[in-house]
Amino acid sequence: MTTQLSRYHGKARSIKKRVMSDRIVSDQTPGSIRLLCTDFDGTLFDHTSSPCIPMELLKHIAELQRQGCLWVVNTGREKDYLLESLTPHGNGVQPDYLATVERELHYLQRGQYEPVIAWNNHVEQVHEALFLEHRDLLNEIGEWIKSNFDAQVYADPFSPVCLIANSVNDALAIKKKVIDMIDPTGPLAWVCNDIYARFSHSAIHKGSVLAEVARRHSIAPNQIVAAGDHFNDLPMLKCQYAQHLIVPSNGMQEVIEAVSREKGFVASSPAGAGLMQGLSRLDSLGYRATQ
Numbered sequence: 001m002t003t004q005l006s007r008y009h010g011k012a013r014s015i016k017k018r019v020m021s022d023r024i025v026s027d028q029t030p031g032s033i034r035l036l037c038t039d040f041d042g043t044l045f046d047h048t049s050s051p052c053i054p055m056e057l058l059k060h061i062a063e064l065q066r067q068g069c070l071w072v073v074n075t076g077r078e079k080d081y082l083l084e085s086l087t088p089h090g091n092g093v094q095p096d097y098l099a100t101v102e103r104e105l106h107y108l109q110r111g112q113y114e115p116v117i118a119w120n121n122h123v124e125q126v127h128e129a130l131f132l133e134h135r136d137l138l139n140e141i142g143e144w145i146k147s148n149f150d151a152q153v154y155a156d157p158f159s160p161v162c163l164i165a166n167s168v169n170d171a172l173a174i175k176k177k178v179i180d181m182i183d184p185t186g187p188l189a190w191v192c193n194d195i196y197a198r199f200s201h202s203a204i205h206k207g208s209v210l211a212e213v214a215r216r217h218s219i220a221p222n223q224i225v226a227a228g229d230h231f232n233d234l235p236m237l238k239c240q241y242a243q244h245l246i247v248p249s250n251g252m253q254e255v256i257e258a259v260s261r262e263k264g265f266v267a268s269s270p271a272g273a274g275l276m277q278g279l280s281r282l283d284s285l286g287y288r289a290t291q
């Protein structure tokens with residue numbers, strides 16, 4: 001995997017040089033925020049609230065973008081399913097990037113989201129090879145879940161075994177067994193979010209996708225804010241990817257603990273209101289959005 005990533009980054013190096021030579025603002029500008037990365041469900045968006053995304057938050061993000069900060073929504077949802085919820089509730093504020101199914105990237109161009117082809121091809125090839133190599137084990141795991149739980153188990157273009165459990169408790173019990181069945185230090189990862197789960201390569205996750213956006217624009221971790229609430233956010237809620245971390249009050253206990261360990265901000269309000277608290281705090285500490 002390291003070799004595969006190195007090859008990919010080798011190919012991309014000439015693009016990076018071009019981007020850097022065009023830059024005016026120094027990477028080392030102190031106190032600057034150049035990239036905001038937010039999870040969607042439970043962090044930006046709450047379907048039980050009205051509005052689902054606080055207007056104050058949307059205005060704040062729009063102002064950050066006006067000042068040059070990029071915004072990426074980093075989610076487990078597929079692109080169309082994300083836009084189904086984001087478009088009617090976004091009040092015209094559009095992320096610069098969509099990172100979907102915890103692996104694919106799309107960038108905003110003339111109002112439409114276009115795939116980041118080189119990256120998406122790379123992650124597709126990595127997963128094809130992974131799932132082929134572990135085909136028998138993956139079949140065995142799928143059969144075990146079907147035999148032991150009343151759950152939806154199916155294949156989709158992103159994972160040969162996907163799960164919709166009947167409850168969070170079922171999802172946790174299934175997760176425990178699946179982790180016993182795979183080598184937890186190996187390349188297979190069981191990525192969980194609430195009652196949903198799928199397999200992925202352990203080196204491709206919300207953190208590595210965030211790092212790819214940062215690499216494309218030569219943005220350093222100390223210029224990045226990342227916010228999330230659930231298990232699938234854990235890989236990006238690390239200082240190696242983003243040094244300004246936010247978890248809303250509805251975050252899973254493990255996520256709150258992880259963000260606390262990384263000296264991030266634990267909000268007292270849930271979802272978008274909590275994210276707004278975290279962004280306001282950075283503002284009051286003197287951090288400013290820049291290009």
Ligand SMILES: [Mg+2]
Pocket residue numbers: 039040041042043228229230
């Ligand atoms: Mg979430």
